[in-house]
Amino acid sequence: MEMVNDSGRKERMVMVGGGHRKESMEVVDDDGRMRTGTVWTATTHAITAVIGSGVLALPWSVAQMGWIIGPLALIACAYVTYYTAILLTDCYRTPDPVHGRRNYTYMDVVRSCLGPRDVFICGLAQYIMLWGTMVGYTITTATSIMAVVRTNCFHYKGHDASCGASGTLYMVLFGIVEIVLSQFPNLEKITFISVVAAVMSFAYSFIGLFLSIAKFASHHSIRGTLMGVKISIDGVSASTKTWHSLQALGNIAFAYTYAMLLIEIQDTIKSPPPENQTMKRASLYGIGVTTIFYVSLGCLGYAAFGNEAPGNILTGFYEPFWLVDIANVAVLIHLVGAYQVYGQPIFAVYEKWLANKWPESAFFHNVYQVELPFLKGWAFRFTLCKLILRTLFVIITTLISLMLPFFNAILGLLGSVAFWPLTVYYPVTIYMAQAKIKRGQGKWLVLQSLNMIALIVSLLAAVGSVADIANRLKHVTIFKTEL
Known part of the structure; x- marks a missing residue:
């Protein structure tokens, strides 16, 4: 005979001698689903969700701000991401964080705690972020292919050879591939592509870190300055320095994007213990590991290149050419799959x-x-x-990418769009609504102060990114991308 006990664990009675004994079977949760996730699987998902192509811009971002503000910005964004993640974990169940009704997605949490108006605004921010990331991935793909072409050219013809490369054709080819992949029915049908994409992201990230360490060790000195790129007659102007520094904040914020996927990860966790307890530990481990990696790559990349750090760290290496090629091909493979991970929810x-x-x-x-x-x-x-419609959507995305082929500026703009509303405002506002924190209380003041600071940072990053895009558009030929 089978039964379900109070904790949701299915049991059956078996005969032992002259009596009966309970034998445990699989765990069935209060909503009828069976979840098997643990703190370690959730940690893995968290690391995979955070680490992406944004990591490639971190050395450049540190270079814009220097040795003092750069590392502090990396650590500050990590702390804010972790703190708001902790608030959000308590909102997986509403109104009670342990025994309340489950919310399966980020949007479900917003709907449960705030209402339809906020659902619309949050959804708009999410889908703008998703679509913008697809534009950024198209640009990054072309940059990586151009880097492979140029690296091989330098290897076989010498570093003094003229080895320019054009990315227009590569963006078009990438768009054609994504048109084909976009015809898959839904996200569940491309799980294998998603797994391969995650593996590739770790591959190119660690290769970038290794190459930075090797370059730093080769010249036996720490490059860079306390305040980053210097203003000079022959160098950058004061306005360019300002825009790039603000844009760098957006790049760092984009690299830590996590809140949008936290609830979906938490929904995979089994209980007991309560899901929010497990997810808090997973967020600590996941963001902790990611932060150590980000600070290491950002600072070692800056130490290796100094104020000349490239916008995409992998484009700064030419030898060993085969390892550089592997890293850039890994970026390509990753983004082929990641593009669909971001695109399929929009299609749906x-x-x-x-x-x-x-x-x-x-x-x-x-x-x-x-x-x-x-x-x-x-x-x-x-x-x-x-x-x-899916074909038209990919074509329009590719055309926008061809018109705005600016890797760092696009990342900075995406970071500014996502950081305040999705990473800070909604987690903070949802938590205050669920915890019934009253206006004027000490915690209310702290959380609202965090909200305002995040809003100011996002606005500044957006201004810096838009100003840089506008400035770059004066000096480029439309639909012509070069490295």
Whole structure:
């Protein structure tokens, strides 16, 4: 006989001798699902969620601010990310953090605690962030392929050779690949691609760290200055220095983007102990490991290159060319999959909205099937909506990338868009609503102060990034990307 005990653990009675004994089976949670996640799996997910292509810009970001402000900015962003993550973990269940109703996504938490107006605003910020990241990934991909071409050119022709590379064709080719991948039905169908992407992100990150250590060791001195890139007649102007420093704050904020995925990670954790306790430990370990890595790469990269640190750290190395090539190819593979991880939720939300708005339209609902040649038993199933609109979406994203091929400026803008609303404002506001913190209390003052500081940082980073983009547009040829 089977039964479910008070903790949600399914048990069965078995005969032993002349009596009965309870034998434990699988754990079934209060919502009927079976979760197997632990603090270690959640930590792994957290590290994977945080570490991405934003890591490549950290040495450049430190170079803009120097040895004092640069490392402090890295540590400060890490602390803010961790603190707001701790607040958010208590909101996985509402209204009680241990026995309340589960919220399965970040948006569910906003809906439970704040209401429909905030759901709309939060959703808008999320999807702008997702789409902007797809633009950034397209630019980064072209930069990495150009770096491979130039590195091989320098290796075989010498470092004095003219080895320029154009990324326009590479962006177009990347867009074509993503058009094909975008026809997968949903995110669950590209799980393998997502796993490979995560492995690749660790690969190129550690290669970048290793190459920075090797370069630093080769010249036996710490490069860089206390205040970063210097203002001079032959160097950068005061305005450029200011914009780049503000943009660097956005780059660092983008590198720590985590809150959007925290609730989804927490939803994989089994209990007991309560999910919020486990997730707090996982966030501490995950963000702690990430911070150590980020500070190491940011500071060692700056020590190796000084104020000449490149915008993408991997573009600053030419030897050993094979290892540099592996790192850049790893970036390419990572971003091919990561693009879809960010794109598929956007596809899902607008396709669902359109299908509900026109429930009788064949364009949105009729499913067509085409047998694939040379693949017996395989067929391509699609709706006209998915085939046409997803293709148009990727084409528009690629065109925007071709018009704004500025790696650091785009990362800075994305960081500014995501940092205040998604990483600080909503976690803080949700927590205050659930914990019923009253206006004027000491904790209310502390949390609102954090809100205001984060808002100011985001606005400054956005201004710096937009100003840099506007300045760069004066000196580039549209649809022409070069390294």
